[in-house]
Amino acid sequence: MAKLSFPIGPQHPALKEPENLRFTVDGELVVDADIRIGYVHRSIERSCSERNYVQDLYLCERVCGICSNAHTLAFCQAVEAIVGVEIPERAQWIRMLMHEFERIHSHMLWLGVAGHEIGFETLFMYVWRDREVIQDILETVSGNRGHYAMTMLGGVRYDITDEMVGKIREGLQFLRDRAEHYADIATSEQTFLQRTANVGAVSGERCVELGACGPVLRASGVGYDVRRAFPYLQYDKVEFPIRTSELCDVLGRTLVRVREVIDACDICFQCLDMMPEGDVNMRFPRKVPEGEAVVRIEAQRGELIYYVRSNGTDVPERVKIRTPTLANLPVSLEMVKGGQIADIPIAFASIDPCFSCTDRMVELDDVNSGDSRTMTWSELVKLGRRA
Amino acid sequence: MTAAELIAQVQSQYEGELTEAEARPDSQAWVGVPSVDVQKMAQFIVDAWGPVHLSTITGNDRGGHVDVIYHFVADGVSLNLRAAVDKAVDEVDTITRIVPAAIMYEREVQDMFGVTIAGHPDPRRLILPEDWPEGDYPLRRDDTGAEEGEENNG
Numbered sequence: 001m002a003k004l005s006f007p008i009g010p011q012h013p014a015l016k017e018p019e020n021l022r023f024t025v026d027g028e029l030v031v032d033a034d035i036r037i038g039y040v041h042r043s044i045e046r047s048c049s050e051r052n053y054v055q056d057l058y059l060c061e062r063v064c065g066i067c068s069n070a071h072t073l074a075f076c077q078a079v080e081a082i083v084g085v086e087i088p089e090r091a092q093w094i095r096m097l098m099h100e101f102e103r104i105h106s107h108m109l110w111l112g113v114a115g116h117e118i119g120f121e122t123l124f125m126y127v128w129r130d131r132e133v134i135q136d137i138l139e140t141v142s143g144n145r146g147h148y149a150m151t152m153l154g155g156v157r158y159d160i161t162d163e164m165v166g167k168i169r170e171g172l173q174f175l176r177d178r179a180e181h182y183a184d185i186a187t188s189e190q191t192f193l194q195r196t197a198n199v200g201a202v203s204g205e206r207c208v209e210l211g212a213c214g215p216v217l218r219a220s221g222v223g224y225d226v227r228r229a230f231p232y233l234q235y236d237k238v239e240f241p242i243r244t245s246e247l248c249d250v251l252g253r254t255l256v257r258v259r260e261v262i263d264a265c266d267i268c269f270q271c272l273d274m275m276p277e278g279d280v281n282m283r284f285p286r287k288v289p290e291g292e293a294v295v296r297i298e299a300q301r302g303e304l305i306y307y308v309r310s311n312g313t314d315v316p317e318r319v320k321i322r323t324p325t326l327a328n329l330p331v332s333l334e335m336v337k338g339g340q341i342a343d344i345p346i347a348f349a350s351i352d353p354c355f356s357c358t359d360r361m362v363e364l365d366d367v368n369s370g371d372s373r374t375m376t377w378s379e380l381v382k383l384g385r386r387a
Numbered sequence: 388m389t390a391a392e393l394i395a396q397v398q399s400q401y402e403g404e405l406t407e408a409e410a411r412p413d414s415q416a417w418v419g420v421p422s423v424d425v426q427k428m429a430q431f432i433v434d435a436w437g438p439v440h441l442s443t444i445t446g447n448d449r450g451g452h453v454d455v456i457y458h459f460v461a462d463g464v465s466l467n468l469r470a471a472v473d474k475a476v477d478e479v480d481t482i483t484r485i486v487p488a489a490i491m492y493e494r495e496v497q498d499m500f501g502v503t504i505a506g507h508p509d510p511r512r513l514i515l516p517e518d519w520p521e522g523d524y525p526l527r528r529d530d531t532g533a534e535e536g537e538e539n540n541g
Binding site for chain 1: 413414415438440441442443445446447456458460463465467487488489490491492498512513514515516525526
């Protein structure tokens with residue numbers, strides 16, 4: 001049978017990095033995949049070097065809507081490293097709490113989306129209902145459900161009061177129990193197993209070679225977690241396992257993320273127990289002395305790296321951001337190669353690139369005869385659910 | 388391994404010119420090589436510490452030259468390799484064949500800074516659109532943005 005080549009995109013269903021994907025298929029089998037990015041390049045890096053540090057904080061928060069806190073955290077850690085200040089200890093613990101809250105909300109969001117991509121709408125509904133609990137906690141602490149604006153240069157904006165702690169503990173216990181339940185479902189529900197086991201498989205060696213990070217890397221059996229490899233904030237004081245899986249497929253990535261929700265709850269409990277009293281922020285200079293810093297943090301999608309270079313003024317010379325999705329793109333192409341067309345949505349979703357289900361034009365183009373027919377993304381998703 | 392030990396190993400075993408070799412207090416190792424030696428150094432790093440993790444490649448326009456910084460994780464140490472690429476040369480060899488993870492990051496540097504990545508297996512544009520003018524590199528400091536008469540919504 002003749003090989004077909006078809007594009008998905010340029011409006012790829014990824015919120016922060018829309019892409020143009022081109023697949024070559026032989027019947028139902030994907031034989032090659034290629035990617036083209038940059039369709040919503042917002043020039044944030046250049047803009048950062050034309051604004052002062054406080055303005056950059058707001059800009060970095062808006063790199064991504066799901067991991068907004070991770071971006072401000074990395075930016076602040078980098079600038080604080082150049083200035084050479086240590087922020088108050090209580091502020092560090094609160095930053096950790098926010099970091100883990102965000103991980104819980106993001107992983108639950110992902111689990112719901114994964115359920116949706118494989119047509120398991122019940123899972124999607126239940127997970128997103130439960131996710132409201134962590135959204136409420138985030139709102140209680142920061143005042144916002146998204147773009148929390150919690151991290152600021154020199155600490156955090158708000159303190160966590162005793163009244164909040166009770167509500168946080170109650171909510172986290174509920175989420176922890178639910179995550180255990182979802183871990184059970186992921187390993188026992190046939191509907192789920194049949195669509196995720198042995199789908200989008202990629203070996204650990206290949207992941208390392210191609211620079212993958214986060215849950216994708218850990219689900220292929222490589223235990224690299226920035227929180228352990230380069231401890232920041234107070235991560236060297238809390239106990240948590242590094243979740244890995246030898247399955248190397250979508251099921252493995254699901255299990256790693258669900259178990260990380262459980263661990264994140266446990267980390268939060270430890271934070272609440274160990275958090276000392278004290279200030280939550282400090283005065284921070286407007287001008288930053290000349291220097292440079294590289295900061296890695298474990299955002300929910302994987303390793304997030306910031307490089308900041310200052311030149312002694314109140315405007316940074318260079319801010320370089322590398323988001324985890326870019327690191328996981330080369331390996332995501334490997335995931336779909338050799339798989340079925342119907343598995344493309346869930347295989348791509350498994351790297352957590354913020355799938356949305358807007359209609360996408362997909363042109364199935366016969367390179368030999370020149371015939372082409374057009375599918376929308378929703379038709380492709382429907383095809384994915386029928387399989 | 389600590390950053391200081393890593394730097395010591397580089398200094399004792401690497402045969403070639405080092406423009407920089409420093410273990411910083413924040414446990415970051417910084418190594419610099421002339422831009423023509425990037426491949427040689429990348430090979431040395433892979434030979435010494437196995438399949439290393441490449442986090443990203445940063446470009447930074449420093450006026451007369453472009454700093455190209457490779458952020459590795461080698462044996463648990465954050466290793467940053469800096470090569471100053473002179474704007475008169477504007478070219479650096481690819482390390483994609485040695486470190487496959489560099490494939491996207493090298494294309495990004497080529498797009499945004501106009502530093503040609505010599506020998507790159509897939510040198511297409513990554514971020515800039517196909518109709519972007521040749522020779523216009525958005526992250527170069529001499530790039531002034533939109534031309535007169537063009538709409539600038541910035």
